[in-house]
Amino acid sequence: MWVDVFRAAVVGGDVPYDRLVDRLRADHEVVTFGALADGSVDDYYRLREGDSTVTSRAALAAAISAGRDSFDLDHVTTDAGGQAVNAARQAAALGDDVLLAGHLDHPVFEFTFDVEAVSMGSPARVTVCLLDDDDVMFVEESTDLADWTVADLRAALSESLESFLERDALCCVNWASTPGLGEAMREMAARDPDGGVLCVDPGPLTVAGARDLLAVLRTLGDAYDVVLSVNEDEAARLGEAVGEPADEPTEASVLDAVRTAADGTSVVVHGEGAAVAATPAGRITVPALDVSRGPTETGAGDRFSGALARSLAADWDWALALAAGNACAAHYVSGRGTGTRSALPDHVETHRPP
Template identity: 70%
Template sequence: MAYADLLARLRAGLDPVTVGAFPDGSVDDYYRLRDGATTVASREAFATAITAGRDSFQLAHVRTEAGGQAVNAARQAAALGDDVTLIGHLDHPAFDADFGFETASMGAPARVRVCLFDADDVMFVEESADLSAWTFADLRTVLAEPVADFLERDALCCTNWASTPGLGDAMHEIAARDPDGGVFCVDPGPLTTAGARNLLDALRPLGDAYEVVVSVNEDEASRLAAATDGGASEDPTAAGTLDAVRSAAGATGVVVHGTAAAVAATPAGRTAVPTLDVSRALTETGAGDRFSAALARSLADGWEWDLAVAAGNACASHYVTGAGTATPATLADHVATHRPT
C-alpha cells in the first residue's frame, strides 16, 4: 500500500532535492460572507440569496497572507527539507517575512479575495499588471544564479498559466535552451478550453528536456481533455482520456488530484491512490499547490508514481485539516493517523 511505504520513507528521512518555483505570487485576503447576522456557508446558499433578490452582503475579514501557487509550492518543498529557490511576484509588505529559502521578485503580486464556504471556496482575483506582462527575461534578470542552474534544478514547479500570458513563449525559450532538466511540473490553475489548447502546444517541446508532469484538478483535466483530438469526456480521469492528454502534451505523466482519489496516467499505465479521509478546517485553497510540490519533489527523488502521488495527497490533506504546511515529522504523524486501514 502506497501510504505504508510513504510512512516508512518519511520515518527513514528524506533526501533533499533542488527545487525551483515560478512565476506568480498573490496577497490573499480570506473572508466569511454574511447576510445580515447569518453566515452564508455555501455556494448554493449564496445563489439562492442572489436569486431571491438579495443585492447586499457583508465581508467579514478572517486573515491576510502571502500566497500564490508558486509561493505555496515553494513553502511545501522547503518544509520537506529541499533546497528551494522561489522566483515570483513578491513586491508587497506581505512578503517581507523571511521564508527561510532563497527568493527573488519580478514585480507586484495579484490580489485575491477568498470567500470561504464550507465545501468549496470562491476566489475573486485582481490581476497583477506585472504578472500579465511577465516574460522569461524578467526571470533571467533577477536570478542570483546562472539561468542554466535554475533550469536544471531537480524539480521545477511552473504555476498559474491561467494568469501568466507570457508562459507560452517562456516554455518555448526554455525548451530551446535544451537544459539537462529534471521534473518540470506544471500546475496551470483555472483553464479555458482555448487556454488548455495553447498549454498543450507549449508543453510539447519541453518533453525533450524534462520529465514533464501536468498536475490538475478535475475541472482543469476536463478542459485539457476537451482540447485534445478525443474531445470532452464525462470522466476526466478515465484511462483513455488521461492518456490522450498525456500524448497531446508530450508529457511523462498527467495527474488529477480529485476528491476521492488522485489518478495518474504514467508510462507504466494508470495508477490511482485514494485521498486521506480528513475533516476540512478553514480552507482548501492552496492544498493543490502543496500536492504539486510534493509530487514533483518526490518524482525528482526517484520515487515510484504511486508513492509520489500518495505524498501529494498527504501534503494536501495535512493542509486542509488546518495543520499548515507539512514537515516530514508532521506528515508522518498525519499519515499514520489517517491512512486507510
C-alpha cells in the same frame, strides 16, 4: 530521468502510505527545487448576509437570485499566496533546497515563510470568500505578472538562468494568469537544459487555453520529465480540448488522449477521493487520506504539486510520490497548515484510508 516501476493501479493504498511513513522518517537526500512565477496577497473573509453567515455556494446563489445585492465581509486572515509560493512552501517544509522566483513585492512575503526568494514585481490581490463546500475567489490581477517575460526571471535570479532551469525539480505554474508563460516555456525548451522533473500546474483553464498549453508541452519532453498536474475541473477542460469530453475526467480514454496530445507527458489528476496518474508505464491510483475539511482548501492542490515534483525528483516511484502529494494536500485541507517532514508521518498514520 526516473524509472517507472508501478505498472498497474495501486489498490487500497496500504503499501504506498506504509512506505511513505518510513521514507519521511528516514534520512533523505535534499532536492534542489525551483518555483515560478506568480504570487498573490490572499485576504480571507467570511461572507455575511445580515446576521447570518453564508456557508455554501448554493446559499450565495439563492441570496443573489432572490435580489440580495450587498453582503458583508468579515476579515479572517491575510496570507502570502500564489501557486508557485504554495508549492515552494511545501518543498521547503519537506527539507529541500528551494528557490522561489515570483511576484512578491509586498510586506506579507517578508514575514510569512523562510524560503530563498527573488521578486519580479507586484503580486496579484485575491479576495477568498470561505464557504463550506468550496471557496469563491475574486482576483485583482497584477500588471507586472501580465507583462512578465523570461527576461524578468533572468534579471531577478540569484543564480544563473541555466542553473535555475537545471534544478532537480521545477514547478511552473498558473498558466491561466501568466500570459508570458507559454513563450517562457518555449525558450526553456530551446535552451535544452539538462533538466529534471518539470511539474506544470496550470490553474483554471479554458478549452482554448488547454489547447495552447498542450502545444507548448510538446516542445519540452526532450529537456525535462514533464508532469501535468491538474484538478478534476482542469482535467475536464483538457479532455474537451482533445475531443474527449467525459462525465468522469479521470477515465483512461481521456487521460490517454491528453498524454498523446502532449507528446507523452505524464498527467496527474489530484481529486478529492484519489490521485490518478497516467504515465508511460501505465495508470496508477492512490486513494486520498481520510480527513475532515478545515477552514479552506485553497492552496491544497499547489502543495500536492510541490510534493509530487520533489518526490519524483528524489527518484521515488509513482505510487510513493502520489501518496506524498495526497498527504501534503490532506494536511493542509485539515486545517493544520503546510505539512513538514516531521509532522506528516503521524498525520498519515492517523488518516490513512481504510
